[in-house]
Amino acid sequence: MNGANRTATAAAQRSVRDALTGRQHRSITATVFMVFIMASTAVGLIALAVLLFTVLQDGLPYLDPVLFENGPSMDPNIAGARPAIMASILMAVVLVATALPVAIGTAVYLEEFAPKDRWWIRLIELNIQNLAAIPSIIFGILGLAFLVRGIGLGPVLLAGALILGLQMLPTVIIATREALRAVPDTVRQGGMALGATRLQVVRREVLPAAIPGIATGSILGLSRAIGETAPLLMVGAATFVSFNPGLLTQYTVLPILIYQWIRLPQEAFQGLAAAAIIVLLAILISMNGVAIWMRNRFERKW
């Protein structure tokens, strides 16, 4: 106890002396800590750089017109990704037409119209937060049980799109709600003071003002869905689809094709997988580029 007291007194004396002499209080621990957190931050950045470098190095030699023109084949020299690329694009279109309106509708209802103090509204909110964190494979099980086998839709593109749509709902809902919340209440009050109804105010004032945020969130959700693999394995995305996909036909998308190519033993297929990864990343990066551009171009400060 005596020893502890002495140490404390010495520390107090030191800090008073430092304060009086204006000397900055530094310690080795503090320096080591700073180096540690900077190095930790660098780990994420370096991992991304190495990942992109590896993919480019493996994939660039295989990135040729054949990849965009041909369908799948067991011969790596003529194997291509055309049906998969087409299906990924079609999938995105279906998601924009189905999941986005539902997600934005939910967000508008919860943010602008719902009676916030009711238990069932709080339940919906809790439910959305939980859905956002449910493993994607569970959505695959939902699709398998209800869509593919239950109502007998079979392993078609529409079934996959519906499941990805349900899975992206929470992301888009949460982002849209944040965008709506950022529109100040004075906009709503001003509109209503001029005699507009709540619905008119939301449609003509609030929604247009929130569009940049909504678009950013939508693209984020969409790009996650386009890169998703696991739930589509469950709802029967096939490997060897050589025709251009329709809504009610079998299909394969880019991530599924990449997954299947990775699993093939020949080395050339690893290269093809890397080339298809480059195509997938290019699609995702350009989508995100549009989102960032929209955010910078249209975002308003209130």
Added chain:
Amino acid sequence: MIGALAVCAAISILVTIGIVIALLVPSLQFFGEVSPVEFFTSTDWAPLFKPASFGVLPLIVGTLNTTLWACLVCLPLGLATAIYLSEYAHPRARAVIKPVLEVLAGIPTVVLGYFALTFLTPLLRDLGWQVEIFNAFSAGIIIGVLLLPTVASLSEDAMKAVPSALREGSFGLGANRFQVSTRVVVPAAISGIAASFVLAISRAIGETTIVLIAAGQLPQTTMRPGSTVETMTAFIAATGAGDVPVGSISYKTIFAVGLTLFVITFVLNIFAIRMVRRFREVYE
């Protein structure tokens, strides 16, 4: 019009109800044929063989194996990144680093699986560690890299919510940045940080594609990092992707394992959501 919007909001509830029904009904049938005691205590998982055996423990241990390495990467590094971004970084450095980390979080998991299998595993072997081609360690480390930005971003949000008066008060008493960060800001943001940790653990348990590609499909009750394992998610995906006849016992195992996975992640998620609420209530 408002009615239509309310219907949209109700869809999210229907999704949850649908998930519960989809998991529960076949699982109940499954437990009619296989005793829950065998399911949760037997250490032999061979549902597709004859004679079949249904002990889920190897899958749970396999999941723990990959999750452990993921957490060893994403929890400390994510928290450290959050402290750097929130307390140390120049605004200009922060403006560059944050979006780059968001890109990392947005990389599709199939790409990360490719990276684990064709870059990390060969690298470990070159370094002289004789890991299996498919091993829990590579998959786990890469899941950790995937989740690092999530932990960093959520923890940073929690730290940003700590009022600056607390920091200024402690600087005023002569504390340096290290002391302010570790003794004031982190303790004040602890429930938000804990929530980000729990959420990351839940996502690591539920990650499918990376383990399917890089950790393999061999159910083994082992925590050895270099071993091939099968996680719960990998079993579900591999079996669901195959042609199992509807109504067969192997078909129903998908749902029994799915229900186990759902319950584990559900409990973790609710826990995380409640902790986030708590730190919001304190400072907003």
